[in-house]
Amino acid sequence: MKPYTEMTPEELTEELAALKAKYKKVQALGMRLDMSRGKPCQEQLDLSMRMMDVLDSSSDLTCEDGTDCRNYGQLNGIIEARELIGDMMENNPKDIIIYGNSSLNVMFDVISRAYTHGIMGNTPWCRLPEIKFLCPVPGYDRHFSITEYFGIKMIPVAMSESGPDMETVERMVSEDASIKGIWCVPKYSNPQGYSYSDETVRRFARLKPAAADFRIFWDNAYGMHHLYDDRQDYLIEILAECKRAGNPDLVYKFSSTSKITFPGSGIAAVATSPNNMDDLLNHLRHQTIGHDKVNQLRHVRFFGDIHGMVEHMRKHADIIRPKFEAVEEILETELGGLNIGTWTKPLGGYFIMFDTMPGCAKDVVSRAKKAGVVLTPAGATWPYGKDPNDSNIRIAPTFPSLADLCSAMEVFSLCVKISSIKKLLQDARS
Amino acid sequence: MKPYTEMTPEELTEELAALKAKYKKVQALGMRLDMSRGKPCQEQLDLSMRMMDVLDSSSDLTCEDGTDCRNYGQLNGIIEARELIGDMMENNPKDIIIYGNSSLNVMFDVISRAYTHGIMGNTPWCRLPEIKFLCPVPGYDRHFSITEYFGIKMIPVAMSESGPDMETVERMVSEDASIKGIWCVPKYSNPQGYSYSDETVRRFARLKPAAADFRIFWDNAYGMHHLYDDRQDYLIEILAECKRAGNPDLVYKFSSTSKITFPGSGIAAVATSPNNMDDLLNHLRHQTIGHDKVNQLRHVRFFGDIHGMVEHMRKHADIIRPKFEAVEEILETELGGLNIGTWTKPLGGYFIMFDTMPGCAKDVVSRAKKAGVVLTPAGATWPYGKDPNDSNIRIAPTFPSLADLCSAMEVFSLCVKISSIKKLLQDARS
Numbered sequence: 001m002k003p004y005t006e007m008t009p010e011e012l013t014e015e016l017a018a019l020k021a022k023y024k025k026v027q028a029l030g031m032r033l034d035m036s037r038g039k040p041c042q043e044q045l046d047l048s049m050r051m052m053d054v055l056d057s058s059s060d061l062t063c064e065d066g067t068d069c070r071n072y073g074q075l076n077g078i079i080e081a082r083e084l085i086g087d088m089m090e091n092n093p094k095d096i097i098i099y100g101n102s103s104l105n106v107m108f109d110v111i112s113r114a115y116t117h118g119i120m121g122n123t124p125w126c127r128l129p130e131i132k133f134l135c136p137v138p139g140y141d142r143h144f145s146i147t148e149y150f151g152i153k154m155i156p157v158a159m160s161e162s163g164p165d166m167e168t169v170e171r172m173v174s175e176d177a178s179i180k181g182i183w184c185v186p187k188y189s190n191p192q193g194y195s196y197s198d199e200t201v202r203r204f205a206r207l208k209p210a211a212a213d214f215r216i217f218w219d220n221a222y223g224m225h226h227l228y229d230d231r232q233d234y235l236i237e238i239l240a241e242c243k244r245a246g247n248p249d250l251v252y253k254f255s256s257t258s259k260i261t262f263p264g265s266g267i268a269a270v271a272t273s274p275n276n277m278d279d280l281l282n283h284l285r286h287q288t289i290g291h292d293k294v295n296q297l298r299h300v301r302f303f304g305d306i307h308g309m310v311e312h313m314r315k316h317a318d319i320i321r322p323k324f325e326a327v328e329e330i331l332e333t334e335l336g337g338l339n340i341g342t343w344t345k346p347l348g349g350y351f352i353m354f355d356t357m358p359g360c361a362k363d364v365v366s367r368a369k370k371a372g373v374v375l376t377p378a379g380a381t382w383p384y385g386k387d388p389n390d391s392n393i394r395i396a397p398t399f400p401s402l403a404d405l406c407s408a409m410e411v412f413s414l415c416v417k418i419s420s421i422k423k424l425l426q427d428a429r430s
Numbered sequence: 431m432k433p434y435t436e437m438t439p440e441e442l443t444e445e446l447a448a449l450k451a452k453y454k455k456v457q458a459l460g461m462r463l464d465m466s467r468g469k470p471c472q473e474q475l476d477l478s479m480r481m482m483d484v485l486d487s488s489s490d491l492t493c494e495d496g497t498d499c500r501n502y503g504q505l506n507g508i509i510e511a512r513e514l515i516g517d518m519m520e521n522n523p524k525d526i527i528i529y530g531n532s533s534l535n536v537m538f539d540v541i542s543r544a545y546t547h548g549i550m551g552n553t554p555w556c557r558l559p560e561i562k563f564l565c566p567v568p569g570y571d572r573h574f575s576i577t578e579y580f581g582i583k584m585i586p587v588a589m590s591e592s593g594p595d596m597e598t599v600e601r602m603v604s605e606d607a608s609i610k611g612i613w614c615v616p617k618y619s620n621p622q623g624y625s626y627s628d629e630t631v632r633r634f635a636r637l638k639p640a641a642a643d644f645r646i647f648w649d650n651a652y653g654m655h656h657l658y659d660d661r662q663d664y665l666i667e668i669l670a671e672c673k674r675a676g677n678p679d680l681v682y683k684f685s686s687t688s689k690i691t692f693p694g695s696g697i698a699a700v701a702t703s704p705n706n707m708d709d710l711l712n713h714l715r716h717q718t719i720g721h722d723k724v725n726q727l728r729h730v731r732f733f734g735d736i737h738g739m740v741e742h743m744r745k746h747a748d749i750i751r752p753k754f755e756a757v758e759e760i761l762e763t764e765l766g767g768l769n770i771g772t773w774t775k776p777l778g779g780y781f782i783m784f785d786t787m788p789g790c791a792k793d794v795v796s797r798a799k800k801a802g803v804v805l806t807p808a809g810a811t812w813p814y815g816k817d818p819n820d821s822n823i824r825i826a827p828t829f830p831s832l833a834d835l836c837s838a839m840e841v842f843s844l845c846v847k848i849s850s851i852k853k854l855l856q857d858a859r860s
Contacts (some may be wrong), residue, residue, distance in 0.1 A: 161625040
């Protein structure tokens with residue numbers, strides 16, 4: 001088929017009529033499919049069921065260092081969990097704090113603490129007239145939700161396949177001391193699936209921020225989430241790079257096992273410099289006596305070591321890779337060559353990013369919803385939910401079954417076509 | 431033996447020499463006993479080992495309402511956990527949020543949120559010149575540590591066997607709008623083991639605070655922790671009483687299973703009014719996607735229902751009751767009639783409170799430490815660690831074995847005697 005952008009209004013009108021008839025039929029099916037969030041599917045969850053067996057009433061719940069995991073203590077996490085997560089995050093166990101079940105909660109707490117008490121002796125953010133964060137866009141809505149909640153002004157920075165526009169980042173953080181942070185998902189980014197290039201990471205580690213309390217919020221949520229054995233993105237380890245660059249305190253690095261074992265019942269962690277670590281622990285010791293050590297031990301006993309975790313991640317990949325490939329195949333079949341949308345083809349992570357023609361995203365999402373397919377709300381990938389181009393849609397292929405996913409993507413493609421034609425006809429008229 | 435307070439300086443000097451000789455012998459034993467914190471002992475932890483068996487890889491981890499506990503969701507906790515904890519806290523499940531493993535963390539978060547965002551639309555505390563909390567004393571050091579961390583001025587209020595001095599509480603909260611809260615451990619209080627009388631609870635529910643955002647921080651940590659079957663304290667349920675008094679939003683009530691199953695691997699909860707609940711959830715939804723539902727389910731399956739939990743608590747009581755009784759017996763044998771100290775005889779909870787003669791507590795604790803017995807630091811039971819009388823010591827009998835506890839209490843009594851005589855001799859000289 002010829003690109004929609006080259007069709008005459010008559011051709012478009014004819015095509016639209018056919019598509020609308022198809023849409024009506026789809027609506028009549030009464031589908032109910034949810035692709036809105038990056039949730040593992042049931043088969044993925046089943047992969048970790050054996051984790052329920054590794055501890056039972058006959059288990060010795062004592063750590064290597066003699067700590068009884070059942071009792072109070074060990075604010076920074078048990079040593080064997082810090083070792084395992086150290087291997088996962090590529091950091092020294094001594095640079096790691098294991099928290100509870102949610103890395104989002106850790107990020108929230110770090111920002112809350114900066115707001116109430118300040119970072120490493122700097123003025124608490126609540127005492128400053130304005131605080132700003134750089135937000136590579138499109139990005140992760142729950143990051144933006146935290147900064148918005150604290151009244152932090154969010155400044156979008158363009159993303160490319162190699163990461164955020166570093167020239168802008170460098171200029172802005174060096175000029176404006178009210179910029180205190182930047183949200184990063186550096187590997188298999190949410191929603192693009194991009195990984196920061198070596199140059200990007202190197203430039204991050206060499207930032208010269210105007211603010212002494214500027215920090216990079218490095219949410220390496222998908223470090224282990226490769227789709228392929230033979231084609232994988234690599235990311236320079238940021239903490240080591242910051243240390244080499246003489247900027248050891250520049251970064252908080254976050255990760256969790258949420259999408260490795262069970263979301264909500266995993267373990268989350270921070271890796272950071274000794275100075276930042278002291279700062280975090282000074283806060284944490286007022287906040288809690290310690291996190292769930294039994295669950296930390298459960299994770300350690302389940303995986304054994306990092307090789308066990310890598311093998312486990314291959315099983316995840318085997319389940320979700322066909323879903324990613326199906327999405328790409330359907331998009332290619334349905335929309336390829338029509339010149340009405342672009343999409344990413346990630347090698348890992350949880351998302352595919354789709355860009356419609358400007359001004360079509362909201363309409364596509366709303367149209368899909370009316371046909372029973374729930375997508376992440378259009379705009380969610382931008383700060384304040386406002387996508388200036390109204391073009392960005394996050395596709396989350398993992399949760400539905402493969403069959404449901406294919407149906408959903410057919411519906412999605414249909415909606416993209418209809419919205420695009422309506423837009424083209426409207427543009428032609430005006 | 432005659433009361434020390436009636437002895438002549440010569441008699442005291444003679445007695446002191448004998449005690450010092452005994453102390454030297456004790457020091458030579460090289461004891462190492464820790465009675466500093468309210469930690470369950472190993473036998474108590476063993477009681478919950480079967481909780482490690484209730485979920486395994488063959489378990490259905492689906493909730494009554496169809497929620498898959500292994501995946502994201504259910505911000506306020508799974509319904510069956512809210513029902514169980516509802517029975518434990520004597521509250522409606524719909525008035526309960528289940529959090530993570532630490533009620534202390536929940537209290538910290540509630541105060542942090544009041545500081546950054548304000549309670550129910552009121553001015554955030556960080557924007558006010560001064561915030562004050564009433565602190566019934568002696569009280570719980572970790573409560574005081576949270577308020578101190580947020581720069582909240584703590585005002586001690588006297589405790590009696592029936593609870594805080596309500597006349598003072600009523601007067602102060604009605605006169606001073608900068609008083610925003612009061613820390614309460616209403617049942618088997620830390621460190622006294624007192625329970626608030628019916629009148630105290632009724633008066634709490636009828637407070638007329640000057641501040642619209644004044645809240646009672648009702649930490650009912652020991653609601654289930656009776657030592658005896660036949661002699662138990664009862665506490666009026668505060669939320670219902672507040673509702674009856676037309677003050678539904680006056681209280682945040684906290685509890686957890688930390689000292690029921692495993693400290694650090696239990697579940698914590700808040701019970702509060704619908705208005706406060708909305709307010710908390712508006713915060714929480716930015717902070718996390720949800721807490722550990724698998725652990726919530728584990729607790730539900732382990733206990734079955736509240737009767738199961740009550741039976742479980744009887745087993746705890748059977749283990750720790752002899753320890754409480756041993757402490758009381760040794761104190762009575764060693765110090766009874768000497769007129770140099772008083773102590774409480776609680777029917778539940780985790781602590782016994784000891785009061786030395788004024789000016790002796792620090793010396794007793796330091797002397798005990800030099801003989802190998804670590805006690806909670808003197809002063810810890812007061813805001814800022816400052817006991818104006820230097821007389822209050824918290825005794826935590828649960829963690830050591832009965833034999834160790836007896837040794838430790840002998841040492842403790844010896845130290846009280848030595849310190850007291852030194853004080854009496856000093857007073858006689860001056």
